[in-house]
Amino acid sequence: MLAKEDLSKAFEDILESVIEETGLGTSSGVQLNRHQQRTVDRLHKFVNSSEYKRSSGSSASTSETISFCDDFIADWEASGLNSSPVQQLINLLNRPHIRGLLWSTEDVSAKRFAPELPAVPFEVDEDEGIAVKIVRIVRRDEPLGATIKCDHGGRVYVARIISGGVADRSGCIQEGDRVLEVNGESVLDKKPDEIVQLLNKCDGGCVTFKLIPVEVWHNHSSKAHNNNEKSHIHLRALFDYDGTNDARHPCPEAALNFRRGDILELLVCNDEYWWQARRLGNGALAHSREESKGVGLIPSELLQQKSARPEDRRKNTSQKLVEKDMDDLFYESVCKLKSSSSSSNSRPIVLIGPPGVGRNELKRRLLMMFPERFSTTVPHTSRSARNGENDGIDYYFTTRKNIEKMIENDEMLEFGEFRGNLYGTAVSAVRMAKLKGTPLLTPHPLALRQLRTSEFMPFIIFVQPPTFHDFKETREAFRSRTARTQSSASSTSQTINSMGRAFTDSEIRQIIENASNIDRNYGHLFDSRITNTNLDDTMSDLIKLIHNLETKSTWVPLNWATRCVDG
Numbered sequence: 325m326l327a328k329e330d331l332s333k334a335f336e337d338i339l340e341s342v343i344e345e346t347g348l349g350t351s352s353g354v355q356l357n358r359h360q361q362r363t364v365d366r367l368h369k370f371v372n373s374s375e376y377k378r379s380s381g382s383s384a385s386t387s388e389t390i391s392f393c394d395d396f397i398a399d400w401e402a403s404g405l406n407s408s409p410v411q412q413l414i415n416l417l418n419r420p421h422i423r424g425l426l427w428s429t430e431d432v433s434a435k436r437f438a439p440e441l442p443a444v445p446f447e448v449d450e451d452e453g454i455a456v457k458i459v460r461i462v463r464r465d466e467p468l469g470a471t472i473k474c475d476h477g478g479r480v481y482v483a484r485i486i487s488g489g490v491a492d493r494s495g496c497i498q499e500g501d502r503v504l505e506v507n508g509e510s511v512l513d514k515k516p517d518e519i520v521q522l523l524n525k526c527d528g529g530c531v532t533f534k535l536i537p538v539e540v541w542h543n544h545s546s547k548a549h550n551n552n553e554k555s556h557i558h559l560r561a562l563f564d565y566d567g568t569n570d571a572r573h574p575c576p577e578a579a580l581n582f583r584r585g586d587i588l589e590l591l592v593c594n595d596e597y598w599w600q601a602r603r604l605g606n607g608a609l610a611h612s613r614e615e616s617k618g619v620g621l622i623p624s625e626l627l628q629q630k631s632a633r634p635e636d637r638r639k640n641t642s643q644k645l646v647e648k649d650m651d652d653l654f655y656e657s658v659c660k661l662k663s664s665s666s667s668s669n670s671r672p673i674v675l676i677g678p679p680g681v682g683r684n685e686l687k688r689r690l691l692m693m694f695p696e697r698f699s700t701t702v703p704h705t706s707r708s709a710r711n712g713e714n715d716g717i718d719y720y721f722t723t724r725k726n727i728e729k730m731i732e733n734d735e736m737l738e739f740g741e742f743r744g745n746l747y748g749t750a751v752s753a754v755r756m757a758k759l760k761g762t763p764l765l766t767p768h769p770l771a772l773r774q775l776r777t778s779e780f781m782p783f784i785i786f787v788q789p790p791t792f793h794d795f796k797e798t799r800e801a802f803r804s805r806t807a808r809t810q811s812s813a814s815s816t817s818q819t820i821n822s823m824g825r826a827f828t829d830s831e832i833r834q835i836i837e838n839a840s841n842i843d844r845n846y847g848h849l850f851d852s853r854i855t856n857t858n859l860d861d862t863m864s865d866l867i868k869l870i871h872n873l874e875t876k877s878t879w880v881p882l883n884w885a886t887r888c889v890d891g
């Protein structure tokens with residue numbers, strides 16, 4: 325224990341040397357004034373306090389040190405003395421970062437790494453005669469990450485804990501805990517929005533709950549269940565979802581919004597109606613961990629099925645759109661297909677889009693640039709071969725009867741009649757094309773029903789038109805550029821395609837409208853999208869996309885995969 329007299333003496337010595345240094349007096353002894361005596365008193369108490377001693381002399385409570393500095397500064401200023409070293413010290417002590425440093429040094433030396441919370445006692449509740457727990461959560465600006473539900477008797481329960489949220493991280497609140505009080509106020513018979521108000525009225529980011537813990541066995545079994553469910557369930561969203569506008573949502577702030585084609589990782593799905601999930605990105609190449617931070621509640625398949633209006637259902641034709649009938653589904657189970665598999669090289673690349681958008685131009689250019697790499701289908705026709713045409717190279721020449729039979733057997737991807745002859749692309753032609761390279765296909769979207777199968781595993785790219793203005797401008801520029809180069813080459817075999825087609829305004833509008841119809845009806849099947857504005861840019865986007873398909877894992881329907889890897 326340090327004697328007060330020793331401390332006074334030390335203080336006097338310091339004052340003396342300051343007076344000497346400022347030349348205001350002699351070193352023949354100093355009498356402490358009232359202020360200075362009070363400071364010595366405080367210092368004495370502080371140095372002898374148990375907290376100071378507990379952590380080897382370095383961990384004064386935070387407020388004590390700062391107030392000690394403040395008192396020193398006040399005393400010095402009151403003394404009316406001048407000393408440039410002391411003034412420098414005062415300047416330093418007043419700097420925010422030095423103060424911050426003092427706070428943190430003390431916190432660290434006192435091992436205060438987190439806000440000090442009261443212990444969580446289990447106590448006997450006088451009213452109920454059962455054990456309760458008091459939980460104080462510091463949430464600052466973050467949402468609590470929990471939802472509540474009320475039963476018919478006005479009792480309130482924790483309905484869900486959002487994975488990774490504040491409540492989850494605290495480890496002190498469990499789903500099923502009964503809430504008795506929030507910040508000291510009973511919640512019995514309170515309406516959910518009144519409870520939300522109570523929660524928002526928290527003091528300095530702290531919320532205190534009085535809870536009756538859910539039965540331990542129940543807790544264990546549901547945790548185990550959750551962990552099982554957690555193991556790598558991934559879904560592709562087949563619809564757009566905005567939870568903030570969903571009147572069914574139990575807690576819109578905890579909603580996870582998503583778009584069609586987003587890949588969702590399911591974290592908790594033991595609730596019949598609301599699942600916890602996070603977004604991994606959009607499309608078959610989604611892989612971003614960056615996007616996967618926020619966990620939120622999404623409606624389950626069952627809830628969507630129950631509340632779907634007829635217009636939410638995509639099935640507007642009598643035909644199934646895909647192999648597995650997913651037209652009434654809202655999510656599709658997916659897994660990751662390894663990039664290195666040789667299968668990714670022969671997965672057909674299917675360019676879907678409205679006629680006129682440029683699918684065949686892109687295909688033609690890819691075939692020209694990489695003739696060894698890509699292949700295309702040879703169509704069937706019922707007309708007879710012309711001079712120079714070879715069977716199996718220009719067309720598969722066959723009879724009308726044969727093509728009709730193939731149509732009947734669902735063996736044609738698409739077909740049509742022109743000048744009394746049948747033309748079309750057979751499913752078998754895709755198999756043949758696969759033998760020669762990666763098939764590049766530009767079919768009508770209805771053909772996806774036969775193509776989107778585990779046999780072909782196509783990569784489907786939606787080629788969308790740009791805005792009206794950009795469409796018009798790029799097509800006109802392309803036409804005048806090709807006209808210039810072709811006239812200088814004085815070519816005699818100019819085709820409309822190589823020249824670039826002229827589009828009227830109404831044709832452009834029609835293309836844009838067709839694109840949005842295709843998107844509405846088939847958008848949930850697209851693996852990726854490109855906008856065909858400038859042809860060179862579109863080509864480089866397409867080549868990049870195909871490179872990614874070859875080198876990265878892609879999300880594919882679960883039922884396709886024999887070589888799926890974990891997400």
Ligand SMILES: Nc1ncnc2c1ncn2[C@@H]1O[C@H](COP(=O)(O)OP(=O)(O)OP(=O)(O)O)[C@@H](O)[C@H]1O
Nearest residue numbers: 679680681682683684685799802821824825857859
């Ligand atoms: N980005 C572009 N800029 C300028 N012209 C383009 C662009 N893309 C395509 N074109 C031209 O637009 C016309 C239509 O393209 P393309 O034939 O490839 O369309 P499509 O989607 O295959 O439709 P269709 O089935 O009617 O042929 C062609 O003349 C093509 O050269």
